[in-house]
Amino acid sequence: MYVNPKISLWLLPLLLILLSLGCQRSKAGITVAGSTSVEPFSELLAEEYMSQHAGSHIYVQGGGSTAGIEAATTGAANIGMSSRYLIDSENRLHAVMIAKDAIAVIVNPKNPIGDLFLGQIRNIFSGKIKNWKEVGGALHPIVLVTREEGSGTRESFQKFVMEKADISLEALVQDSNGAVRQVVSSDPSAIGYISLGLVNEEVKAIRISGVEPTVANIDNGQYKLVRPFLFVFKDQPTGEAKAFLDFVLSPPAQKLLSKEGLVPVLPKVGQE
Amino acid sequence: MELKEKIIEKILLLIALSSITVLTLITFFIFEEGLPLILKIGPKAFFLGGKWIPSKGLFGIFPMIVSSFWVTFGALLLGIPLGLSCTIFLCEWTPSSLATLLRPALQLLAAIPSVIYGFWGLIVLVPLIRNYLGGPGLSILTGSLVLSFMILPTVITISEDSLKALPPSYKAGSLALGATHWQTIWRVLIPAARSGIVASIILGMGRAIGETMAMIMILGNAVKMPTSFLDSARTLTTNIGIEMGYATGDHRQALFATGIVLFFIIMALNTLAISLSRRRVR
Numbered sequence: 001m002y003v004n005p006k007i008s009l010w011l012l013p014l015l016l017i018l019l020s021l022g023c024q025r026s027k028a029g030i031t032v033a034g035s036t037s038v039e040p041f042s043e044l045l046a047e048e049y050m051s052q053h054a055g056s057h058i059y060v061q062g063g064g065s066t067a068g069i070e071a072a073t074t075g076a077a078n079i080g081m082s083s084r085y086l087i088d089s090e091n092r093l094h095a096v097m098i099a100k101d102a103i104a105v106i107v108n109p110k111n112p113i114g115d116l117f118l119g120q121i122r123n124i125f126s127g128k129i130k131n132w133k134e135v136g137g138a139l140h141p142i143v144l145v146t147r148e149e150g151s152g153t154r155e156s157f158q159k160f161v162m163e164k165a166d167i168s169l170e171a172l173v174q175d176s177n178g179a180v181r182q183v184v185s186s187d188p189s190a191i192g193y194i195s196l197g198l199v200n201e202e203v204k205a206i207r208i209s210g211v212e213p214t215v216a217n218i219d220n221g222q223y224k225l226v227r228p229f230l231f232v233f234k235d236q237p238t239g240e241a242k243a244f245l246d247f248v249l250s251p252p253a254q255k256l257l258s259k260e261g262l263v264p265v266l267p268k269v270g271q272e
Numbered sequence: 273m274e275l276k277e278k279i280i281e282k283i284l285l286l287i288a289l290s291s292i293t294v295l296t297l298i299t300f301f302i303f304e305e306g307l308p309l310i311l312k313i314g315p316k317a318f319f320l321g322g323k324w325i326p327s328k329g330l331f332g333i334f335p336m337i338v339s340s341f342w343v344t345f346g347a348l349l350l351g352i353p354l355g356l357s358c359t360i361f362l363c364e365w366t367p368s369s370l371a372t373l374l375r376p377a378l379q380l381l382a383a384i385p386s387v388i389y390g391f392w393g394l395i396v397l398v399p400l401i402r403n404y405l406g407g408p409g410l411s412i413l414t415g416s417l418v419l420s421f422m423i424l425p426t427v428i429t430i431s432e433d434s435l436k437a438l439p440p441s442y443k444a445g446s447l448a449l450g451a452t453h454w455q456t457i458w459r460v461l462i463p464a465a466r467s468g469i470v471a472s473i474i475l476g477m478g479r480a481i482g483e484t485m486a487m488i489m490i491l492g493n494a495v496k497m498p499t500s501f502l503d504s505a506r507t508l509t510t511n512i513g514i515e516m517g518y519a520t521g522d523h524r525q526a527l528f529a530t531g532i533v534l535f536f537i538i539m540a541l542n543t544l545a546i547s548l549s550r551r552r553v554r
Contacts, residue, residue: 062517067518149515150520150523166325169496170496172494173494173506173514175517186398190408
């Protein structure tokens with residue numbers, strides 16, 4: 001392929017400018033890192049915060065809950081994001097719950113099943129129940145959809161629903177909430193689980209032992225598949241980190257979160 | 273002038289060496305990260321183990337090795353007849369006006385990003401296969417179908433080159449002896465270009481084994497030994513792609529170790545392809 005040398009001479013500085021535009025990370029600011037479930041919400045909050053405070057910079061990164069807590073411990077990040085409670089060895093850290101998120105078990109809207117017991121869901125996902133007929137549905141094999149190993153959503157599902165049982169190796173594995181939703185929305189015999197905030201009209205969130213996953217039922221403790229979204233600090237937050245935390249716990253920010261499908265919290269400081 | 277040329281020569285040499293350096297570094301890091309885990313859990317448990325449950329310390333990749341070959345074999349089964357027919361048509365029958373249209377179109381097939389292939393497979397092929405053949409639709413068959421299109425450009429361009437490189441006397445001689453056009457293609461031209469065609473197939477196979485993004489979207493990624501073409505499966509590449517995001521410690525090392533296995537498979541295929549295409553020259 002022949003490129004006019006004059007044009008390529010012009011392209012070179014252009015490329016350099018583009019490159020240098022990508023390197024503006026040296027400005028001061030705070031870093032928020034951790035759970036990929038919390039990440040999209042933190043990004044939203046950070047954008048809102050930065051639009052109100054000109055000159056502030058908040059960098060949001062993923063990596064997973066454990067990595068986020070680790071980053072807060074070592075100081076690599078000012079704030080760690082976690083979608084699980086701290087374990088004993090992490091208890092020296094300072095954790096603040098910013099919202100609660102529920103895990104919804106979803107099926108295709110065409111599926112007549114709308115209500116399952118926790119034990120039934122466990123047996124479906126462990127592979128003991130293989131056909132919808134066994135739980136009162138159509139005579140059709142169940143297609144399981146799960147998340148990949150290491151995902152925070154999978155960890156929570158394992159803890160709340162599976163307990164000691166293993167998720168069947170037959171299960172399809174998708175690497176994001178959106179991908180699980182896509183598979184379930186297109187397959188009438190599929191069942192999966194995603195963050196409640198991401199349930200839309202393409203899928204149906206089922207009632208668990210008669211309890212519908214709604215904000216009211218999460219608040220009054222009836223719906224059990226609930227996990228915390230935490231901000232984790234090494235010490236008492238100060239400066240910009242403190243300002244951002246205060247913003248996140250303020251009524252407008254909490255309203256924003258509840259609009260995105262999360263359950264807002266009154267400020268609760270410390271571990272639970 | 274002499275000096276200037278010398279300098280340019282040295283600069284080019286440095287640049288050429290840098291690409292090899294990168295290759296060496298990548299190889300070194302894959303082995304440095306992956307080998308300790310293989311030695312820790314034992315090569316037998318790693319290569320022949322049937323269960324992959326990282327949270328329990330089980331890192332058996334045998335089902336993935338098998339799945340990789342199933343998917344690739346399926347892609348070749350569908351892709352080779354299609355690719356060879358295309359090549360023969362392009363070389364022997366296509367009027368040059370049509371060929372100038374077809375060739376860029378085939379090259380465009382190589383330029384489409386794999387995520388687009390994956391998306392198309394997920395939206396179009398997956399529901400078709402689920403509705404007409406059963407199973408979850410996210411299956412080896414769907415993956416092989418999509419891959420067979422993805423390897424077409426590789427198979428066609430290289431085998432076309434090898435057909436074109438044949439001395440024109442082969443074709444002329446065969447026709448002069450009274451063979452029909454088809455007999456000439458089937459009995460003379462294809463056998464003569466055999467090594468190049470086989471090399472194109474092996475390179476296509478390398479492409480199929482290495483494909484990741486489209487396969488993550490289409491195969492369903494279940495970690496089990498496949499028992500039919502309608503089963504979901506996880507290949508070596510998708511195992512790395514899907515779990516890299518969160519993996520730490522042993523789990524992360526096990527993914528690098530998966531990379532070592534891929535490394536050897538691709539090396540073997542490329543060596544085979546190179547040695548076969550060298551034979552053509554003689």
